[in-house]
Amino acid sequence: MNTDLLRAQTPACHDLIHFNNAGAALSPQPVNDALFEHLLLEQRIGGYEAGEATLDAQENFYHAFGRLLRCNPREIAYMENATRAWTLMLQAMPLAQGDRIITGQSEYASNYMTLLHLAKTRHIRIDVIPNDNNGQICLQTLRQKLDEDVRLIALTHVPSQSGVIHPAAEVGKLARKHRIFYLLDACQSAGQIDLDVDKIGCDMLTGSGRKYLRGPRGTGFMYVRQSMQDYLELPSVDLHSASWTRKDHFTIRDDARRFENWEHYVAGKIALGVAVDYACDLGMNVIEDRVRILAALLREKLRQLPGVNVYEEGDALSGIVTFNCDSHDASALQKFLRGHRINTSVVRHQINQLDFAQRGLPDINRASVHYYNTEQEIDTFCRCLSVRN
Structure with missing residues (x-):
C-alpha cells in the first residue's frame, strides 16, 4: 500500500488529521x-x-x-x-x-x-x-x-x-x-x-x-x-x-x-x-490488515496516557477506538481536538441506551482510523491529548 500516493489523492490529509472515518471518511x-x-x-x-x-x-x-x-x-x-x-x-x-x-x-x-x-x-x-x-x-x-x-x-x-x-x-x-x-x-x-x-x-x-x-x-x-x-x-x-x-x-x-x-x-x-x-x-484484505494495525497502535498508545480510559477489549476489533479522559467532558475534548485540526466524534449515551446502560458509560469519545492515516498522526493525536490532560 503506497500511503504517500493515497494521501496525495486525499487532499485534506495535508491540512488535518481525520480520525472520524466511522462518521464520514475522506473521499479520494x-x-x-x-x-x-x-x-x-x-x-x-x-x-x-x-x-x-x-x-x-x-x-x-x-x-x-x-x-x-x-x-x-x-x-x-x-x-x-x-x-x-x-x-x-x-x-x-x-x-x-x-x-x-x-x-x-x-x-x-x-x-x-x-x-x-x-x-x-x-x-x-x-x-x-x-x-x-x-x-x-x-x-x-x-x-x-x-x-x-x-x-x-x-x-x-x-x-x-x-x-x-x-x-x-x-x-x-x-x-x-x-x-x-x-x-x-x-x-x-x-x-x-x-x-x-x-x-x-x-x-x-x-x-x-x-x-x-x-x-x-x-x-x-x-x-x-x-x-x-x-x-x-x-x-x-x-x-x-x-x-x-x-x-x-x-x-x-x-x-x-x-x-x-x-x-x-x-x-x-x-x-x-x-x-x-x-x-x-487496493485489496480489502490489505485494507483490513492496515486498519487493524493502526487501531491497535492507537489503543496501545492511548492506554499509556494517564487518565485515559480505552473501552475495547479482545482480539476481534475494528478501526473504531472509543475512550474518554477522566478530567474532561467528551464534547469539550472533541472541541479541543478540532481546534487542533483533529477530527473525532462523540458517542452519546442517549442514543446507545441498550449498550451504555449495561456498561455504565457516559458520553465517550470515538477516534476511527482508516488506511490513509499514519503512525505519525497517531503520535500527534496522543501528544495533543497529553497536553490537554
Missing part, C-alpha cells in the same frame, strides 16, 4: 472527480440526458458491489442511505403477530427504534441478546433463544459506539441451522473488513457509502440473496421496481433493483461505484 480524488463530472454533465446537457449518457457508469455500481461482497450483481440495489436500506428490508419481511425478532445489545439506535415501532404497530416481539465479556454478542445465549417463533435475526456487524467486531459468520451458521432469516447491518464494516456474504451466511446486508467505503454522503446499498427476493413483500412499487403491463396489472422486477426508486442520486451512485472499485483495487 477519483471519487470526487466522478461525482463532479456527472454534476457538470447535468449542468451542461440536462439531468435526464446526463442519465442516459452514463448508463455504463451507473451499471458499474452493481458490478462493483458484486465484486466487494462476492455476490451476483443482480442481488445488489442502490439506496439513499443505510437506514433506508435497513428499514426497507425490515418492512418487507412478512411478519405476523407474535413473531419474534432477535437483535443484539450493540444495535444501532435507528435500527432499534424501528424495531420498537414494529413491535407497537404489528405486535412483534423483540429479544435483545446481551454481549459477552469481550463485548461480542453472546452466542451461547443466542442458541438458547432460537426457537420456532423466531423469524429474523437482525445484527449490527460493527457497532457505531464500539470497535468490537461481532461474530457475523457464527451467527449466520446458527441462522441457517434453524432456518431463520438473517439481516446484517454492515454500515461500519463495509470498506474496512473483507466481506463475503456466502461465508457470513446472511440473507440481507445493508450499508452506507460515506463511511469506510469513502463514497459520497447520501448514498447506500443493500444486498438481497436471490432466493429471498420473492419472499419479501415490497412496501411500494413505482415504474422502476415494476412494469405496468396492463390496465390492472403490473410485473415486479426479477432482481434486487425492485427495491429501488426510479428517481435517485445518479452522481452519487456513479461515485460510490468508483469508491468500491478503488477499495477493491
Whole structure:
C-alpha cells in the first residue's frame, strides 16, 4: 500500500488529521472527480440526458458491489442511505403477530427504534441478546433463544459506539441451522473488513457509502440473496421496481433493483461505484490488515496516557477506538481536538441506551482510523491529548 500516493489523492490529509472515518471518511480524488463530472454533465446537457449518457457508469455500481461482497450483481440495489436500506428490508419481511425478532445489545439506535415501532404497530416481539465479556454478542445465549417463533435475526456487524467486531459468520451458521432469516447491518464494516456474504451466511446486508467505503454522503446499498427476493413483500412499487403491463396489472422486477426508486442520486451512485472499485483495487484484505494495525497502535498508545480510559477489549476489533479522559467532558475534548485540526466524534449515551446502560458509560469519545492515516498522526493525536490532560 503506497500511503504517500493515497494521501496525495486525499487532499485534506495535508491540512488535518481525520480520525472520524466511522462518521464520514475522506473521499479520494477519483471519487470526487466522478461525482463532479456527472454534476457538470447535468449542468451542461440536462439531468435526464446526463442519465442516459452514463448508463455504463451507473451499471458499474452493481458490478462493483458484486465484486466487494462476492455476490451476483443482480442481488445488489442502490439506496439513499443505510437506514433506508435497513428499514426497507425490515418492512418487507412478512411478519405476523407474535413473531419474534432477535437483535443484539450493540444495535444501532435507528435500527432499534424501528424495531420498537414494529413491535407497537404489528405486535412483534423483540429479544435483545446481551454481549459477552469481550463485548461480542453472546452466542451461547443466542442458541438458547432460537426457537420456532423466531423469524429474523437482525445484527449490527460493527457497532457505531464500539470497535468490537461481532461474530457475523457464527451467527449466520446458527441462522441457517434453524432456518431463520438473517439481516446484517454492515454500515461500519463495509470498506474496512473483507466481506463475503456466502461465508457470513446472511440473507440481507445493508450499508452506507460515506463511511469506510469513502463514497459520497447520501448514498447506500443493500444486498438481497436471490432466493429471498420473492419472499419479501415490497412496501411500494413505482415504474422502476415494476412494469405496468396492463390496465390492472403490473410485473415486479426479477432482481434486487425492485427495491429501488426510479428517481435517485445518479452522481452519487456513479461515485460510490468508483469508491468500491478503488477499495477493491487496493485489496480489502490489505485494507483490513492496515486498519487493524493502526487501531491497535492507537489503543496501545492511548492506554499509556494517564487518565485515559480505552473501552475495547479482545482480539476481534475494528478501526473504531472509543475512550474518554477522566478530567474532561467528551464534547469539550472533541472541541479541543478540532481546534487542533483533529477530527473525532462523540458517542452519546442517549442514543446507545441498550449498550451504555449495561456498561455504565457516559458520553465517550470515538477516534476511527482508516488506511490513509499514519503512525505519525497517531503520535500527534496522543501528544495533543497529553497536553490537554
